[in-house]
Amino acid sequence: MKTMIxxxxxxxxxxxxSLIFEIDSGIQIGTNFLxxxxxxxxxxxxxxxxxxxxxxxVKRETIEKHLxxxxxxxxxxWVILLASTxxxxxxxxFPVAYSLQKKGAKLSVLFTYISASAVGRIxxxxxxxxxxxxxxxxxxxxTSLPLIIITSILLEKILIKSxxxxxxxxxxxxxxxxx
Amino acid sequence: xxxxxxxxxxxxxxxxxxxxEKTISALKVAWKKLLKILPSFIVMIxxxxxxxxFIPEHAIVEHLNGTSKWxxxxxxILLGSVAVMPGFVAFPLGGILLTKGVTHMxxxxxxxxLMMVGIVTFPIEKIYLGTKVTILRNxxxxxxxxxxxxxxxxxxxxxx
Numbered sequence: 001m002k003t004m005i006x007x008x009x010x011x012x013x014x015x016x017x018s019l020i021f022e023i024d025s026g027i028q029i030g031t032n033f034l035x036x037x038x039x040x041x042x043x044x045x046x047x048x049x050x051x052x053x054x055x056x057x058v059k060r061e062t063i064e065k066h067l068x069x070x071x072x073x074x075x076x077x078w079v080i081l082l083a084s085t086x087x088x089x090x091x092x093x094f095p096v097a098y099s100l101q102k103k104g105a106k107l108s109v110l111f112t113y114i115s116a117s118a119v120g121r122i123x124x125x126x127x128x129x130x131x132x133x134x135x136x137x138x139x140x141x142x143t144s145l146p147l148i149i150i151t152s153i154l155l156e157k158i159l160i161k162s163x164x165x166x167x168x169x170x171x172x173x174x175x176x177x178x179x
Numbered sequence: 180x181x182x183x184x185x186x187x188x189x190x191x192x193x194x195x196x197x198x199x200e201k202t203i204s205a206l207k208v209a210w211k212k213l214l215k216i217l218p219s220f221i222v223m224i225x226x227x228x229x230x231x232x233f234i235p236e237h238a239i240v241e242h243l244n245g246t247s248k249w250x251x252x253x254x255x256i257l258l259g260s261v262a263v264m265p266g267f268v269a270f271p272l273g274g275i276l277l278t279k280g281v282t283h284m285x286x287x288x289x290x291x292x293l294m295m296v297g298i299v300t301f302p303i304e305k306i307y308l309g310t311k312v313t314i315l316r317n318x319x320x321x322x323x324x325x326x327x328x329x330x331x332x333x334x335x336x337x338x339x
Contacts, residue, residue, distance in 0.1 A: 029228050040265075127270050128273070
């Protein structure tokens with residue numbers, strides 16, 4: 001953590017010096033920072049407010065029934081639908097997956113959600129189709145999504161033995177042993 | 180972007196009229212979670228901004244437009260895994276690649292790994308999934324990207 005802070009400060013100083021002395025590389029990197037921040041940081045407050053609302057309003061039974069152990073194939077379809085509207089993509093999907101887990105969603109559904117929010121967001125797919133082609137997007141979706149479901153089920157089978165849980169902060173595995 | 184704010188605002192207002200206390204606790208949850216993850220996000224964006232500088236667009240075009248189909252394919256997977264790009268950069272870039280004669284297979288490998296595999300996002304993913312599962316998920320994602328790209332090639336008649 002300390003090295004991270006030190007590096008960030010160093011970075012900020014470098015950008016600042018670049019701005020003053022008009023060093024091209026620094027200005028370019030600074031511009032990159034701003035343009036990427038715009039897409040991500042602006043989304044974050046909304047994403048987390050929606051997560052907060054989800055946690056207080058959505059009943060555990062609802063999630064358990066539709067995304068839990070006995071949800072069957074429908075659970076995957078629901079969660080892909082949810083992923084297709086997730087803002088911010090895979091990065092935002094992790095905290096959402098954590099909240100879904102808290103409400104009783106099963107692991108394979110959660111992994112499907114995480115990967116589907118990377119490849120299957122609607123605005124992104126529309127954007128992609130307009131630049132590369134609809135056929136291309138459809139092949140990509142209809143190949144990757146079934147593979148995602150299959151591998152998520154396998155992943156659950158492997159991880160369920162070790163009682164794997166999505167966490168919210170970096171804790172060592174030792175602390176996860178139930179008291 | 181504006182739509183997301185309007186949507187969130189409307190829900191928040193609705194929630195507030197229905198149950199003031201619940202809404203306040205939702206905001207508290209949001210704030211706590213946001214604070215917890217924000218430093219990692221900033222570090223990630225710093226890493227991305229530096230990386231984007233060292234892997235400029237023309238370098239990507241060059242590497243994906245090589246003489247050998249399979250070397251381009253391999254480069255696409257490697258570059259896609261390492262790079263992180265906002266969607267509004269990635270897809271127009273895909274369009275550019277297409278006009279330069281890069282195959283659909285290579286573009287598919289590049290965009291799919293770009294979206295699913297993250298070396299730069301590793302520190303954030305690790306917080307939620309732990310190191311072992313993060314590595315596992317990324318390896319699986321590379322495999323999915325390879326299969327998806329090969330099937331794309333099949334549909335566009337690029338394999339032979």
